[in-house]
Amino acid sequence: EKGNYRHFMQKEIFEQPDSTGRTIGAYTNILRQTVELPGEGADAIDWSEVKYLYMIACGTAHFATRVAEYWFEQCAGLPVKTDIASEFRYREPALAKEGGLALFVSQSGETADTLAALRYCKEQGLKTAAVVNVPTSSIAREADLVLPTLAGPEIGVASTKAFTAQLAALAAVAISAGRAREQISRDAEIRLVRALTELPRLMSTTLQLDERIAELSRDIAKASDVIYLGRGVHYPIALEGALKLKEVSYIHAEGYASGELKHGPIALIDEETPVVFVAPFDGLFDKSLSNLQEVAARRGEVVLISDAAGVRAAGETPASRIELPDCDPFIAPILYSLPIQMLAYHVAVEKGTDVDQPRNLAKSVTVE
Numbered sequence: 001e002k003g004n005y006r007h008f009m010q011k012e013i014f015e016q017p018d019s020t021g022r023t024i025g026a027y028t029n030i031l032r033q034t035v036e037l038p039g040e041g042a043d044a045i046d047w048s049e050v051k052y053l054y055m056i057a058c059g060t061a062h063f064a065t066r067v068a069e070y071w072f073e074q075c076a077g078l079p080v081k082t083d084i085a086s087e088f089r090y091r092e093p094a095l096a097k098e099g100g101l102a103l104f105v106s107q108s109g110e111t112a113d114t115l116a117a118l119r120y121c122k123e124q125g126l127k128t129a130a131v132v133n134v135p136t137s138s139i140a141r142e143a144d145l146v147l148p149t150l151a152g153p154e155i156g157v158a159s160t161k162a163f164t165a166q167l168a169a170l171a172a173v174a175i176s177a178g179r180a181r182e183q184i185s186r187d188a189e190i191r192l193v194r195a196l197t198e199l200p201r202l203m204s205t206t207l208q209l210d211e212r213i214a215e216l217s218r219d220i221a222k223a224s225d226v227i228y229l230g231r232g233v234h235y236p237i238a239l240e241g242a243l244k245l246k247e248v249s250y251i252h253a254e255g256y257a258s259g260e261l262k263h264g265p266i267a268l269i270d271e272e273t274p275v276v277f278v279a280p281f282d283g284l285f286d287k288s289l290s291n292l293q294e295v296a297a298r299r300g301e302v303v304l305i306s307d308a309a310g311v312r313a314a315g316e317t318p319a320s321r322i323e324l325p326d327c328d329p330f331i332a333p334i335l336y337s338l339p340i341q342m343l344a345y346h347v348a349v350e351k352g353t354d355v356d357q358p359r360n361l362a363k364s365v366t367v368e
C-alpha cells in the first residue's frame, strides 16, 4: 500500500535506497569486498570466453542497457551492442554465434518483444542471460542465466526503482566480467564495490532534495517542450529523464547527447524551453559547461543537475541548480536517476495527471 505517500510512483522513488541496497547486497560480498553473482547457475557463463555482448530490452530497461554498455566496455573491455527488442527481432541481425552472449533486461519479464528476441537468440544457439524483477516470469524461465533485481513489486506504471535496481545489478555484472577477463585489478574491484555499497546512503541524501525539486517543477510544468542533455554514461540518463517526463506529465521532451546540440537540437532553444543538464563534475564537465553556456546564450532556461564542484564551476549561468552529494563517477548514473524521476513526478503532480496510471500506458506490454 501507499502508506504516507500520495502515489505509488512517489513511494517507489523513495524506496530506492532499500531496493537498490537489497540488489547490491545480493551481488556483493562486503567482507571480501568483491562481487559475487547470486543464484545457483551464476557460473553458467564464463565471461572470459565471451567475445561479444548483445543487450536487448525495451523502454526504460533499454536505457539501463545503454548505461551498462559503458560499464562493460570500461570494466571488462567487452564489445557491446545494445538493441531495442522490437528492432532487433525483425532485423535478422548478424550474430557472433561463437562467444556471443545475449543479455535481456526486463522488469516484468513478460514484454512480448523482449521475450521473442530471447527465443530468437536461443534458436540461433546463443547463450542467454536475463536481468529480471519477476523471478517467475517467462523471460526468467527461459534464459540460461537469471540475474535477479530485488526491487520488489513495482506498481507505478512508470518504472523507477526497477530501473535503478537494473543498473545496480548490471554494474555488478560488469565488475564480475571485468575480473573474469582480467581487465580490472583487485584494487579497482575494491573501489568499485565500495562505490556500490555507498549508493544507498547517497540516495537517501539525494531524496532530501525533494522539496527543492518540487519547487523547480512548477516552472517546468508550464513548458510545452523540455530538452534533457547529458554526456557519456549520463546521455542515457538524459534519455530516461525525457521518457519519464513524457510518460507522467504528457509534456513533450527529448534527450540528446550534449555534443549533438549544435548538430540540430540547438534550433529548438528559446526562452520557453527548459533544458535540463545532467552533468556531474567529471572528466567531461568542461565540455558540458560549454554546451550549457551555448544554451544560456540563446536564453534557454537551464536547470543544472550536478554536484558542489559542478555548481560552483557553472556559476550564475544556469537559471536553477540541483546539487547532489559527491559520488564515485562509476555509480553516478544510478544516483543521477533520482532527480530526473523526482522532477517528472512533481511536474506530473503539478499538472494533475494520473501519475500511477498515465493515459495509454500499460505496466506490462505483452502485445507486440
Ligand code: F6R
Residues within 6 Å of the ligand: 058, 059, 060, 061, 062, 105, 106, 107, 108, 109, 110, 111, 114, 157, 158, 159, 160, 244, 247, 363, 364, 365
Ligand atoms: C517506462 C516503462 C517502460 C518499460 C518497458 C519495458 O517507465 O516502464 O518503458 O520499461 O515497457 O518493460 P519491462 O521492463 O517490463 O520489459
